[in-house]
Structure formats: structure tokens, C-alpha cells
Amino acid sequence: MTKPARNKIKIRKIDNLPARQVTFSKRRRGLLKKAGELSVLCDCEYAVIIFSATGKLFESSSSSTKDVIARYKAHIENVEKLEQPSIELQPDRIKLSKDLAEKSRVLRQMNGEDLEGLNIDELQKLEKQIEGGLSRVLQTKEEKIMSEILALEAKGAQLLQANNQLRQRIGMLSVANGKNAGVIALESDNSTAEEGLSSESGTSGSSCCANGSSPDDDSADDTLSLKLGLIPYRG
Template sequence: MTRKRTEIKKIDNLSARQVTFTKRRRGLIKKAHQLSTLCDAEIALIIFSSTGKLFEFSSSSTEQVIERHINLHSEKSLNPSAQQQVDDIPCALRKDLSDRARELRHLRGEDLHELNLDQLNQLEKSLEAGLLRVSETKAGRIMNEISALKKKGAQLLEENKHMKMMVKMQEATRVPRNNHLSGDYDHSSAYSSSNFDTSLKLGLPFPQ
């Protein structure tokens, strides 16, 4: 069995009206607190009962929220076209996007039938100017790469020259050392053969 929907109208019974006011007021304040906590919203809630009693809830300060509300309405009244300008921004962006897309299609050679002769001449001049800039940029990149390759080639030649000099220096220091060692060997052999008599003699030695 479904619950019967309460008809929204003033409750004639005073006691029932007070009970309903207390329940709905608590529920409304609870919902405002949840909305402020979950969504980080700045909320100020002011309730006056039928007897003139004040009930309020605020996430920060009721006075600050009311002052902010008043200032916002004052700015709108001083500049009534501000909201209209804000509303016109998406339309302007969509129009600009459509124009840019159409220009891009024309640059690619598409949808040229919608252009007249003057527009075609202007498009041709724009393409020629763009092609000239592309060619100049390409030539500059090529020259930079050629200069870099020449610089690297000169550096490699210098390193090769340095390595050859190092090899020659090592060979020059190695040859005299070998010659010096062989000379020492021949001199010592000659010295030993000239100063020592290795012949065999028989008999007693006689004084000279």
C-alpha cells in the first residue's frame, strides 16, 4: 500500500501546524548543513515562525552571506548588461570556432566554391606568403645542419691529427731506448775480452 501524498496547503489545526513546522524546520536545517559540508557551499538560512520567532543556520556567518547577496544585486543593478555579456561569450566562441574551421578548409583547398574571385585571390596570396615562409625556414634549418656537420668534421680531423702526433711521439721514444741497450751490451763484451787472458799455460810461473 503506497503512502498518501500530503496536500500542500495551510494546515488549519494549530497544534498540527506547530508540529509540522518543527519537523520540517529541523529537516530543512539538516539538509542545509549537508549541502554546505558535501559541496563546500556558503549557506545562510533564516526562518520566522508564524509567531515571529527567529530560527537561523549559517555555514559561516549569516551577516556576511547577506552582505554578499546585497553587493551582488548592487553590481547587477549598476551594470545590467554584464550578465548579457557573459551569456554572449559561448555564442561568440562558437562563431569564432566555425570561422576558423572554414578558413582551415579553404587553406586545404576544400569548399572553394563558396568563395568569390576576390576571396580566391586573397587566399592565393596568403598561400604564396605562407609557402615562402616555409621555404625560408626550411633553408635556414638546412644551413644550420650543414654548419653543424662541418664543425663536427673539423673537430674529428683535429682529433685525428692529435692522435697521429701521439703515435709518432711514442715511436720516437721507443727506438733510442733499444739502441742504448744494444750499445751497452757490445761495450761490456769488448771490455771483458780485452782485459782478461783466458789462454792455457803450462809450468811454474816465472817472474818477468
């Protein structure tokens, strides 16, 4: 069975004095308890100082209330020193501010702004400065372009050389593959001829033996010479 939801108490001053004192006592103990738990859980220092409506003091701290207050004061003083620049640095700060404002004004004038307060001499001086800066910019730009063009040409030459080397290697591989194919075909032809020769020799020998004649006879030599396509030689 679910518990009924508690109504939230509206935060405002309690008019009933006894109820206000009871609430103060309960809430004060709960606040100090939570502060102590926070110090233990998170390893932090705390100090709580409470004055009641009657002027009674209630305090609690992790170590010593005076030490925590002294640390708080030192921290506040250091923060104030960091936020406020020292008197010795004031002249330098003013000078830097003036220099920054002057540089900003010159930059705006170089961009064609805030020219109303300049006389003819100042405008001519500004024009020369802009022309000098423009010529230096154009010169630097041309140097950069030429450097990039030279780099691209060098890279193109390297790629062309690598391409030629690859073509030479492909040609050499093609020639080598052709030679290997010729050798293989020649070996195949030789093996075929040898097989035919051996088979024909066996057939002739067997027929000669069957007829009762010797393999060294002239007819056998003539037959073998005609099949090999050779002119018989008789010494």
C-alpha cells in the first residue's frame, strides 16, 4: 500500500511562535547533521554559524570555526587582489590601452575606414603605405605561385620517369615471356619428334625381325633416312 504524498510546505515565515521555535530546533539539527555528513563523505571543511531569533549562537565546524573563518578571509583578500590591478601597473595598463587603440585606428584606416579626420598629407602617406603593402603582397604571391609551379613540374618529371621505367620493365617481361614460350614449344616439338622416331624405330625393327632381316640392312637404313628427311650417307 503506497503512502500518501506529503504536501510541500510553502517557504515563508511561521507566524505561530511555538511552531516556529519547534521548526527552528528540528531544522537546525538536520542542517548541522547534513553538513557533518558532507564533510565526511567529500573530505571538505565547513563551518556553520546560526543565530536564533533570540540571539542565541549555534555553531558547528569540521575542525575549528576560527580556522575556517580565517581561511575564508584570506581567500576573499586574495581574490580581491587578483581582481584589482595594483597601482604600480596602472601606468603600463594605460599605455598599453592607448597603443591598442592607436593600432586599431591605423588598421581601420588601412581598410578604408575612419578617413574623415585625415588631411591631404595624411591621406597621401596612407596611400603610399597601402601601395607599398600591396606590391609586397603581389610579389610574395608571385613567388608562391612560381614555387608551386616548379614543384608540380618536378613531380611531373618524376612521374614521367617512373612511367618510362614501368614501360621498360613491361617490355622486358614481354620479351622474356616470348622466349620462354618459344623454348617450351621447341621442347614440345623435340619431344614429339623423339616419340615418333622411337615408335617408328620400334615398328621397323619389329617388321625387320619378323621378315628375318637384320636392322643393319640397307633397306632399313633407307627407310629410316627417308622418314627423318635425311640424305643417307654411305662410306
